[in-house]
Amino acid sequence: MKKQIVLLPGDGIGREIMESAKEVLQVIAEEFDHTFIFHEHAIGGAAIDAYGEPLPEETLKASEHADAILLGAVGGPKWDDQPVHNRPEQGLLKIRKSLGLFANLRPIKIIPALTHASPLKEDIVSGSDILIIRELTGGLYFGKPSERRNNGNSVVDTLSYERYEMERIIEKAFETAMTRQKHLTSVDKANVLESSRMWREIVDMKSNEYPEVTVEHVLVDAAAMKLITNPAHFDTIVTENLFGDILSDEASVIPGSLGLLPSASVREDGVGLYEPIHGSAPDIAGKGIANPLGMILSAAFMLRNSFGLDAEANEIERAVNEALEQGYHTADLQVKDGTLVSTKEMTELVVENLSTRS
Ligand code: NAI
Numbered sequence: 001m002k003k004q005i006v007l008l009p010g011d012g013i014g015r016e017i018m019e020s021a022k023e024v025l026q027v028i029a030e031e032f033d034h035t036f037i038f039h040e041h042a043i044g045g046a047a048i049d050a051y052g053e054p055l056p057e058e059t060l061k062a063s064e065h066a067d068a069i070l071l072g073a074v075g076g077p078k079w080d081d082q083p084v085h086n087r088p089e090q091g092l093l094k095i096r097k098s099l100g101l102f103a104n105l106r107p108i109k110i111i112p113a114l115t116h117a118s119p120l121k122e123d124i125v126s127g128s129d130i131l132i133i134r135e136l137t138g139g140l141y142f143g144k145p146s147e148r149r150n151n152g153n154s155v156v157d158t159l160s161y162e163r164y165e166m167e168r169i170i171e172k173a174f175e176t177a178m179t180r181q182k183h184l185t186s187v188d189k190a191n192v193l194e195s196s197r198m199w200r201e202i203v204d205m206k207s208n209e210y211p212e213v214t215v216e217h218v219l220v221d222a223a224a225m226k227l228i229t230n231p232a233h234f235d236t237i238v239t240e241n242l243f244g245d246i247l248s249d250e251a252s253v254i255p256g257s258l259g260l261l262p263s264a265s266v267r268e269d270g271v272g273l274y275e276p277i278h279g280s281a282p283d284i285a286g287k288g289i290a291n292p293l294g295m296i297l298s299a300a301f302m303l304r305n306s307f308g309l310d311a312e313a314n315e316i317e318r319a320v321n322e323a324l325e326q327g328y329h330t331a332d333l334q335v336k337d338g339t340l341v342s343t344k345e346m347t348e349l350v351v352e353n354l355s356t357r358s
Pocket residue numbers: 013072073074075076077089092258259275277278279280281282283284289290291292294330332
């Protein structure tokens with residue numbers, strides 16, 4: 001299989017961990033006889049420094065022609081005094097919008113070797129494997145009007161959705177649930193919001209097309225509680241933009257480290273942008289100690305989700321689990337009696353585990 005992959009290392013530790021993902025992908029390409037062609041471009045603060053803007057035309061053009069995009073992270077104190085429209089994160093918002101990436105996917109999986117790292121009790125988190133699908137283009141964050149009124153004494157934000165925006169994310173959720181445990185939790189606030197009542201109607205209509213998928217409706221407040229008291233209950237969760245923003249951040253603390261979690265923003269044809277959920281970690285940038293596993297697992301997620309390369313993705317995940325089970329960890333992970341390693345060393349451990357597969 002031949003694929004064009006755009007690499008956007010971005011800022012801070014983004015540059016260090018992108019090297020790790022690239023190395024792992026190169027080994028996978030060799031072992032499984034694929035050709036991955038990498039195109040590296042600037043985004044975020046690095047792009048502001050080189051081109052004067054966070055998303056240069058050249059980066060966008062290359063991304064439009066890519067089969068998938070890998071992103072490190074953007075931002076840092078160096079660009080804090082940039083005007084809002086020219087800040088590093090605008091690069092990320094603009095690329096998601098320009099490419100029509102409407103679905104944000106966040107897998108949250110407890111890695112067996114790290115069950116004890118969770119802030120929750122081991123017997124509660126053990127076995128948790130959740131995928132949160134968040135709508136990215138509609139809802140409160142984009143609704144108009146959004147303004148102060150009455151001399152600043154009233155304020156309005158608007159929660160608005162088009163039917164097609166709900167339909168495409170809900171369709172995506174059913175399709176994805178079919179590839180998992182076929183258990184879909186739709187989260188809304190249908191006891192209060194009209195938008196949630198329309199959402200629920202569409203979920204119920206779609207469920208007729210997917211008789212194998214078990215669907216449950218859960219109110220967002222109840223879902224927030226259940227994520228903490230019984231995360232293992234969930235399989236695939238789908239929800240609108242604001243609820244998804246909050247629930248996915250809540251769920252991301254369950255595994256115990258930011259440095260381990262991948263994410264994706266995708267559209268119908270499978271093209272997607274894959275990135276670890278953490279930021280550019282300016283406090284540790286350049287020290288060679290960042291955890292590369294969230295970035296490496298983002299590459300695995302890309303192989304599975306955009307290219308359909310399940311065996312290859314499983315292989316990377318197995319190699320990562322093995323390194324952790326062998327007791328190796330980066331500084332962000334609290335591991336009893338483990339061996340502390342650098343970004344490069346952790347990458348080499350994963351690569352070695354790949355090469356010695358049985
Ligand atoms: P952050 O995720 O960069 O860092 C939070 C804490 O976690 C820091 O102590 C950091 O050292 C640690 N950390 C994060 N990733 C790590 C890794 N892979 N290995 C080891 N330790 C890790 O969040 P923060 O500090 O709020 O933001 C820093 C910058 O990143 C800001 O400019 C922010 O805007 C940007 N950011 C960018 C994101 C993106 O590109 N998608 C997402 C979140 C923040």
